[in-house]
Amino acid sequence: MGRPYFHIRExxxxxxxxxxVDVSIIGFTSLIREGIGKILEGSEFACAKCFPSCEDAxxxxxxxxxxxxxxxxxxxxxxxxxxxPLKERFPGLRIAALVDCFNFGQMVDAFNRGVDAYLLKxxxxxxxxGSLRLVHQGEKVMPTALLEHLAHKRPLIEGEAEIKxxxxxxxxxxxxxxxxxxxxxxxxxxxxxxxxxxxxxxxxHVKAILRxxxxxxxxxxxxxxxxxxxxxxxxxxxxADAGExxxxxxxxxxxxxxxx
Numbered sequence: 406m407g408r409p410y411f412h413i414r415e416x417x418x419x420x421x422x423x424x425x426v427d428v429s430i431i432g433f434t435s436l437i438r439e440g441i442g443k444i445l446e447g448s449e450f451a452c453a454k455c456f457p458s459c460e461d462a463x464x465x466x467x468x469x470x471x472x473x474x475x476x477x478x479x480x481x482x483x484x485x486x487x488x489x490p491l492k493e494r495f496p497g498l499r500i501a502a503l504v505d506c507f508n509f510g511q512m513v514d515a516f517n518r519g520v521d522a523y524l525l526k527x528x529x530x531x532x533x534x535g536s537l538r539l540v541h542q543g544e545k546v547m548p549t550a551l552l553e554h555l556a557h558k559r560p561l562i563e564g565e566a567e568i569k570x571x572x573x574x575x576x577x578x579x580x581x582x583x584x585x586x587x588x589x590x591x592x593x594x595x596x597x598x599x600x601x602x603x604x605x606x607x608x609x610h611v612k613a614i615l616r617x618x619x620x621x622x623x624x625x626x627x628x629x630x631x632x633x634x635x636x637x638x639x640x641x642x643x644x645a646d647a648g649e650x651x652x653x654x655x656x657x658x659x660x661x662x663x664x665x
C-alpha cells in the first residue's frame with residue numbers, strides 16, 4: 406500500500422470573515438491533482454492532502470478530520486466500497502465525485518454510497534468552485550447531462566413503456582405533490598409555501614415518502630422518481646394510471662442543483 410500524497414499549498418490572506426475549507430484530493434494523476442490545486446488557489450478552498458485511494462484516506466492515522474473531498478470515481482471504482490467506512494469515520498465529510506462520462510446507474514450508486522456531487526471532468530473551473538460551495542453547504546449537485554438522459558427517456562414515458570409503479574396507490578395526493586417538489590430541489594420552507602401547508606406537515610410528508618419508497622434521503626427519493634419514469638426532462642410528472650402527462654406548476658429544470 407502506497408503512502409498518502411501530501412500537498413500543502415500556501416493559503417492566501419483572507420479577511421477575518423473568511424474561513425478556509427480544507428479539501429482532500431483522492432485518486433487522480435499527479436498532473437490532475439496539481440491542476441485542481443491551481444483551480445482552488447485564491448478561493449476559500451485549500452488543498453490540504455492528497456491520497457492515492459479511499460483506503461489510504463481511511464487508514465491515515467494523521468487525518469483527524471476531513472471536511473471536503475474531491476475524488477476520481479473512475480480510477481477508484483474498485484475502491485468505492487470504502488466510501489461508507491470513510492463517511493462513518495468522518496461524519497461531516499462532503500464528497501464531490503468526478504467522472505469521465507455520465508452514467509445514470511453509476512450516479513445513483515454513487516449517491517447511495519454517500520457521494521454529495523456527481524460531476525463530469527469536463528466541468529470548467531468556475532462551475533467546479535460553485536459546485537464545491539453548494540456541496541460544502543450540504544446541497545447535492547448533479548450534472549446537466551442528467552437532463553439529456555431524461556430527454557432520451559421521454560418517448561418511452563409518453564408512449565411505449567409502462568410506468569413501473571402505480572404512484573397513486575403508493576403515495577397520497579399530497580405526498581405526490583411533495584415528491585414533485587423534492588424533484589425540483591425545493592427546501593421545506595418553499596414546499597410549505599407552494600403547497601400552502603406548514604413546514605411541520607412537509608416534514609411528515611417527506612418522512613412518509615422516504616418510508617414508502619424505502620429510500621434514505623430526499624435525493625434518493627428524487628432519483629427514484631426519475632428512474633421510475635415518472636418525471637420528464639421539463640420537470641413534468643407522468644400519470645401512472647392513464648399514461649398522461651401532468652404539468653408542473655412551473656417549467657423550472659428538475660433536481661437539486663445542476664453543474665454546467
